[in-house]
Amino acid sequence: MTQPMDSIISNSPISLQGKGMKNIKRIFVLASLFLPYLSAGAFGAQEIAIRAGTILPISNAPIENGTILIKDGKIAALGQNVAVGADARVIDASGKFVMPGLIDAQSRLFVIDSELNESSSVAPELNILDGLDPFVKEAPEVAAQGVTAIYISPGSRSLIGGSSAVLKLNGSKDIGKMLLKGDVAVKAAIGVSANNESSSLGRLANYSSIREALLETKLYIHNKEKYERELAEYNKKKAEYDKKKKANPAEKIDKPKRPARFGPNPTHEVLAKVLSKEIPLQIEAHRVTDILNALRLADEFGFKLILDKCTEGYLVAEEIARRKAPVILGPVSTSFADMPRLEYRHHDIRNAAILSEKGIKLALGVSGRDGASSKFIALAAAMAVANGMDRDMALRAVTLTPAEILGVADRIGSLEVGKDADIVILSGHPLDTLSQVEMVLIEGKTVFERKDQQ
Amino acid sequence: MKNRRFLSFLVILSSSFCLASSGSESQVLAIRAGKIWTLTDGVITNGVIIVNNGKIQAVGEDAEVPEGAKVLDMSGKNVMPGMIDAHCHIGLSLDILGEMDETVAAVAADMQILDAFNPHADDVRKALRSGVTTIMLAPGYRNPVGGQPAVVKLDTSKANEWVLKRTAGVEFSLMNQALMFDREPTSRAGLIELVKEELDQAKAEKGDAFNPRREVLKRVVDANLPAYIWAHNVDEIASAMAIIDEYNLNAVLVAAGQGDEVADMIAKRNLPVIYPPLLLSSKDKDLKRAGRMANSGVKLAFASLAPKTDLCDLRTSAILAAKYGLDKETALRSLTINAAEILGVADRLGSISEGKDADLVILNGDPLQLASSVEMVLINGNIVYQRQEE
């Protein structure tokens, strides 16, 4: 950035000698000393140190009176004895709780309700990102409650509705800038039809339609591979033919036949990724039969399964645990949903506790009435605790566990060195509903700061 | 000789039956608790509540434990009065929306909601673990002049003891949901006209013919029976206040979610408000309204409007309201004593005071902590719910 003054002077065509020049030189020297700091400010390379009362890393035990060091938007260090540079910006969070940003794994923020579902069909090639409105007014309110990431998927009216995504609530109006990960999973739903309740035959049709789609995909993959092989063969033979023809133009040689055209099918392309375990299949299932059917599908086709909602899961917890299927559970209480709904007829508020106890990897989602309800995710965790879930597991279920299930745990979900500095500072423990969120940072940038009111 | 022996056998038999059936009611219960939230006399730390014959005999730090009393050791736990859900619709049929309102006719004042109530319904049984011990069972908001709400205790095992008030008032609705396209009224102005017409006719009622509808409305017009008026938006609340003023009604506003915007007018008329569940709207602006209303002097009680929200989340409303500005003390009052006063049952319920019913909720933490679990619920001194350790 800076060069020694002498080289500048000697290289310039204008003579910079003389007394007047000496002062200018001095100014230059001083200015150049400050330059790196000015540009550093502009690029945000300044270190941030949060001195905290209690740090809840989630991945490890709480740290009392520790410090988190943030550099370039990442967590550079955390612990009780962290060295902090003199020019670091210090955030005093003494007496406060510091934790990773909360994640709502069943959010509807930015989603335009009427555009949530295509007609019941198999359409995995659709993408939820194409149906979002980043200008909704509720987003800042949600961020102000410590939610730094949300997971949104297509609705439940389509059999296979499309791909889902994880977004960060960094205040941007550009979906691209909010996107943490796209194509997280392909969303499917069994047994959730237009009138909330389908006949047993109707459900059977759902299940078999999905099965059919997957079987057809298998056939598609087979045909595609066959075509690719035949094309390679053809190319080889054609090259030989061309060579021979060139050498002996008069000779009669059989021209190799081009294999029949193979049209790529977007639906099957996406489902192929599901079958190859590249992308999980997230199946929304409420009733016991639907959950068991989902597990059976996973057994048959071997894809990575995520169970979504899992309303009656508590009745078949053993089965779910045995197959080690992760679960995104919600709503914790029917009060979050637009009641009455027939799919919640056998909803039990102890579901989360029961599933968690069986060792099932459990994330919680709000699954609320509207986009803004994502702000209640900490409440959902507290409700789960009130109904038997272990406190630490509940807190994990709204931070690290959803990050793991959604494949973004390398970036978010806990306070660990190397992860994004998505951090929430609260006046009290996050499970204490009366705690107030004081500050929220995403990748080291402040996205919310509480102003003193009343 | 044989007769006398037989007689004495009978006497012994019958007296032992008597002893057996009187069971827990005659036994005195002493509950030792870490924190007792009396609601009328502050919070008692490490106190004791003496329960006898379904009533609170004594409560205090040094209340004397009588001999032979069964001691419930709840040290380290919190005890509060059984919560009162000021408006809900549980125990009605499976098609819950259908049974709340008699929508065929606009006026259903003679219908009593208790007639549609199934005391042994699943959701009534499940409701016991919420900590709510008494509810106002009410019709919905789709009739301009609706049916008669009731006040009942959730322990429906003892025949006829659980109904505190069969006819607690008459329900009115000034909300747009009371408008239908195929029955009168189809418009708001038509709705107001209809309500006024019914009240006018009730006023003129002489009582010489069998007309239960007019009779019950006459009691409302004479201010002997409260009018429970659904009014959510400001214009609906304004209409309600205009009618209350014109007919000099004894009234309660139901679901007055936007009442904070005209709180001074509501407070001036001493109109209590039954507040809708806070989880119904996620906007910060709406979550702050309850606090604002209470701060302007309006008496609030919370309602779950079940099944719109679960009874377990009655407490959630209070906690959310406190998070967004409602004073904590008032939040607890709005779950208990305020509701009791509004429903006219404060002589028996709403606080842990000598002489009141032993309706108690025991939690493993602060009642205003959502993570606190309800561990035990007593109604009339009987344990009706106890949390199983898994």
Add this chain to the structure above:
Amino acid sequence: MRIYVILLTFLLLVSVFVAPGRAEVTAIKAGKILTISGEPITDGIILVEDGKIVDIGTGIEIPEDAVVIDAGKSVVMPGLVDASAAAPVRGDLNEQSSEITPTFRISDALDPQSKALKRVVQMGVTTLFVSPGRQNVIGGLGVVVKPTGKIPQQMIVKDEAALRIVMDLDSTEGNRIPRYQAPTTFYYRRPGTRMAIIWMLRKSFFDAQQQADSEQAEDPNLAILSAALKDEIPIHVNARRAIVIRAALKVADEYGLKLILQECTEGYKMAGQLAERKIPVVLGPFYYYPGNIGQYREGRKVNWNNAGILAEAGVKVALASGGQSGAIDILTAATFAVRHGMDRDEALKAITITPAEILGVADRVGSLEKGKDADIVILSGDPLNVTTRVEKVILNGKTVYQQTSGETS
């Protein structure tokens, strides 16, 4: 010495702020003031106190503590009066369970939070006549309101201001004839035709007169009609086509009614007759392409100089928005009328003092005169110019709208 100066200044300041009782005075200075009641005033001042105009003219002394609004070169005129406005009401504008509903009071359904009110203020309208909808033959009682207040009662200027009767075919919509089956809803009823509409009106008036003459128990519906028949409540009749207007005049003659006609699209055909009977007319809604049958459902023979012709014949003409969303606002409607032949001054009166007189609220609004409400609109230029915009609106002495950016909310 300095201490005394400081003390004195302090006391003066305190006295200014602590001065008891005196309401705040506002002074509006403008390059041109169109009073409507008299000649325009150049470089004039309007003094406002307690929501009323206390003085207006040139060379008026402005009190020391007055709040001064300097409108510079802008043009000031009275807040506009819309004699047929879009209703700030939630839900149905008519009680559909019956076609004859004289006791229906639209004031019971006013919604002060309605977005229609905000929009209307931005267009310079400070007084509106809200009436029941057009779906009933006799719709009920309308109300004159101002777009202000938290609760409906605070909006009302004059309640039960007029009875609405619709003689066009709007009320026939939705009514069915029971064919091959018994009626299942109350929509199986008259009217289905214009004959039935007029029959129903005659029957209603007949019953009202019967009741008035007899000792029978009072039906409140008929009582209202009785009052209307006696001219105690003004009657507004919606009539678009000339034949309907003629029918209205016939009914008026039969019962000795003093009518006010609304819409009156083909009124130009009968300008003489209307002038003779001294029937005031409230025109509107106006559309840019009136030839579209879908908007003017019956008026195919539209004359864009309807207002001009009627005014010239001596008919009292008000220009209104007609209560339709998508129709032209009354300021633009006035420009439109002048473009096609209406006299300028008549057009300006048609959106201020004339509707105020028709609605019976001219004692309070419609012109800038001492003693009237301080409802004032400040415009960027000549009101009858489409490039003029509303800069500021003052209602009851308070600024309720100020134009900032191009955004409307």
